[in-house]
Amino acid sequence: MTPSPPRYSLGTWMSSWPESLGLGAMAKSSSLNVRVVEGRALPAKDVSGSSDPYCIVKVDDEVVARTATIWRSLSPFWGEEYTVHLPLDFHHLAFYVLDEDTVGHDDIIGKISLSREAITADPRGIDSWINLSHVDPDAEVQGEICLAVQMLEDVRGRCLRCHVLQARDLAPRDISGTSDPFARVFWGSQSLETSTIKKTRFPHWDEVLELREMPGPPSPLRVELWDWDMVGKNDFLGMVEFPPQVLQQNPPNGWFHLLPFPRAEEDSGGSLGALRLKVRLTEDRVLPSQYYQPLRELLMESVLGPAEEDAASPLAVLEELTSGDCRQELATKLVKLFLGQGLAGPFLDYLTRREVARTTDPNTLFRSNSLASKSMEQFLKLVGMPYLHEVLRPVINRVFEEKKYMELDPCKMDLGRTRRISFKGAPSEEHVREASLGLLTGYLGPIMDTIVGSVGRCPPAIRLAFKQLRQCVEERFPQAEHKDVKNLAISGFLFLRFFAPAILTPKLFDLRDQHADPQTRRSLLLLAKAVQSIGNLGQQLGQGKELWMAPLHPFLLQSISRVRDFLDQLVDVDGKEEPGGPARALVPPSVTVREGYLLKRKEEPAGLATRFAFKKRYFQLSGEMLSYSRSPECQTRSSMPVSHIRAVERVDEGAFQLPHVMQVVTQDGVGALHTTYLQCKNVNELNQWLSALRKASAPNPDKLAAWHPGAFRSAHWTCCLQAERSAAGCSRTHSAVTLGDWSDPLDPDAETQMVYRQLLLGRDRLRMKFLEDSTLDTTPEADTEKGSSATEGACPAALAHQREAAARLLEVLADLDQAHEEFQPQEQQKVAPGPLRP
Secondary structure (H helix, E strand, C coil), X not given: CCCCCCCCCHHHHHHCCCHHHCCCCCEEEEEEEEEEEEEECCCCCCCCCCCCEEEEEEECCEEEEECCCCCCCCXXXXXXXXXXXXXXXXXXXXXXXXXXXXXXXXXXXXXXXXXXXXXXXXXXXXXXXXXXXXXXXXXCCCCEEEEEEEEEEEXXXXXXXXXXXXXXXXXXXXXXXXXXXXXXXXXXXXXXXXXXXXXXXXXXXXXXXXXXXXXXXXXXXXEEXXXXXXXXXXXXXXXXXXXXXXXXXXCCEEEEECECCCCCCCCCXXXXXXXXXXXXXXXXXXXXXXXXXXXXXXXXXXXXXXXCCCCCCHHHHXXXXXXXXXXXXXXXXXXXXXXXXXXXXXXXXXXXXXXXXXXXXXXXXXXXXXHHHHHHHHXXXXXXXXXXXXXXXXXXXXXXXXXXXCCCCCCCCCHHHHHHHHCCCCXXXXXXXXXXXXXXXXXXXXXXXXXXXXXXHCCHHHHHHHHHHHHHHXXXXXXXXXXXXXXXXXXXXXXXXXXXXXXXXXXXXXXXXCCCXXXXXXXXXXXXXXXXXXXXXXXXXXXXXXXXXXXXXXXHHHHHHHHHHHHHHHCCCCCCCCCCCCCCCXXXXXXXXXXXXXXXXXXXXXXXXXXXXXXXXXXXXXXXXXXXXCCCCCCCCEEEEHHHEEEEEEECHHHHCCCCEEEEEEECCCCCEEEEEXXXXXXXXXXXXXXXXXXXXXXXXXXXXXXXXXXXXXXXXXXXXXXXXXXXXXXXXXXXXXXXCXXXXXXXXXXXXXXXXXXXXXXXXXXXXXXXXXXXCCCHHHHHHHCCHHHCCCCHHHHHHHHHHHHHHHHHHXXXXXXXXXXXXXXXHHHCCCCCCC
């Protein structure tokens, strides 16, 4: 049996770990946070003197997001944010701005390309305006080439043997969506070419080219790829180059990323406009799980103690240290970490009690973006998103589909628009107001009916958290004049920070795939304002600048009384701990995480007529099953277990001459692979389904490392032209590339690593605050004499406890520092033998 480790001493604990069990390997996690804020001074591409701009975001030439189109604007505001989980070996991030055209191809306005090095140059990332540059076709290269180089010597002198095996994911240069690639090898003054392989982005050459050394200084090896064209000049596909010392010491052998021709970066001088971007790359080397156990135990212990007196626990340090965007990210990680341990309730109660104890004016309770507020907000998103979708999606879909004109503010009324849409004759403001009031209450009524009737559908963890919150606030403000504070604390989170923001921006809460157009956006704003007023329980109703909301007041007052009863029922729940126990999944396997209509390719029949037919089917994905039927109501369903999925990948447009197609590769009981082809409406829907399926199948064993991005048609693969259906995949799979959202799986090691990183920032402050002098006397007399402002007012026993807690935390951080230092050489040794990149 493994000896029990001393309390919180990682170094001693790990030294007693049996060598036979092994300590595991360091994992790697990488997340790219991208915010496309706005553009300015874009050129006009339409005859009207304006443009309809949208932005495409690519990571290593794979589209990961497309913003909404902002119609008729040269200074568009998008405000769209994406988190992409991706491998550590990505190379660059690119933003393309295009002008959408109803007829013909969209016009390219310009691009911004950011290398991985440029993004990581500042730990805070990039937050600035960046000028767009021209799109140079010769610089638009992608893909990799596989080479094996040998330096040989015989009686005739030195010889370079370059084995050109294959290439993958090359840029499509022909109108068919493919290329006709060949390789050209240069060494000194000599050059040789491979054969040309027609109509593929995944050529297999397997050709050996030998070049003799000519007199003169040592020369580099350069391999260029070109697309052969019968008419006109050939198109450049990319190159790799190796200096003489690399050829001599470590000849290339493996896959190499293709690069554009070296050239000076051309600055458009702002003539193409600029984008304001926020980009931050978070990379972490995550230690094996056992290294984080002492820190996790400290975190768990801190939420079970007296919250108000705590000053030196990890959570108290984090609360004091963090701010802004960092605080929101930290809150998400902490909530997920405590959810995984079954202690989200005590964690939220701990932060709530600290916040309430500090608050003297109940009107300011939870109004700031404190760690307590952010943690409760993120908890609602992580645990309550399926509940939110069930409550709001039907009405939100109606608003988007019906596109009714609604306006109560006379300063914003467009009487001409209302005449064109829904009125006969000359409408007055009163007519517009009455019609808008009817429409608004027609949407608000079902929303409120669903909310107040949803007590039984609200997740038990949320109900228990609100019960604790209400008790805590009621104890702090028991006076009669503050009787509403206990309800306001709950409704402030549920209505003001959850329901109202989801109504205002449904895309950010996964209620819609696209942002709303201006008219729908205004309707959503009016609905969100009404729900916000209801959540405020009538406080300040009829006050302030928005007196034009007065026609809605009778409905709002009636709804407020219903909400009070709803909140009483919501917290009327038994139990003190969350159901499920420690290490439960964030989303239960049976819960649907994504659903909607897709086009499914029929199983290939013997005849030719329906060979490429795609039929509309309604798909539902849970953690256990991907199922589909003719409609949501249809009882006859087909399904495939998620545990059978081996790969989820994009399909080249040329495979079926259709865009936005993906493939789900499954394995049956006898080991045979089967592929299901599904077409999505647009690139964003494609990315969301890819991400959801990859997350659901992440734990599956035997995932495919490579697969075909084409289809097997006419006795060959359309991608690599191989004639065997069972031929090995020609392109790497992308199981690690997913979009970050509420359904991300729990990862306690990565979450604890992020907490450790944040604690390092406050280590010096913690040491100065509690351990300035290692010989510090903790007797009552010494504490009285010292009178430190940092601990002023604390009793001697509490000071001694805080110093002890600070010392334990610093010890755990030091042990984790040491563990990272010890693992770093091992990681470098793993990387060292690989081929050198040019």
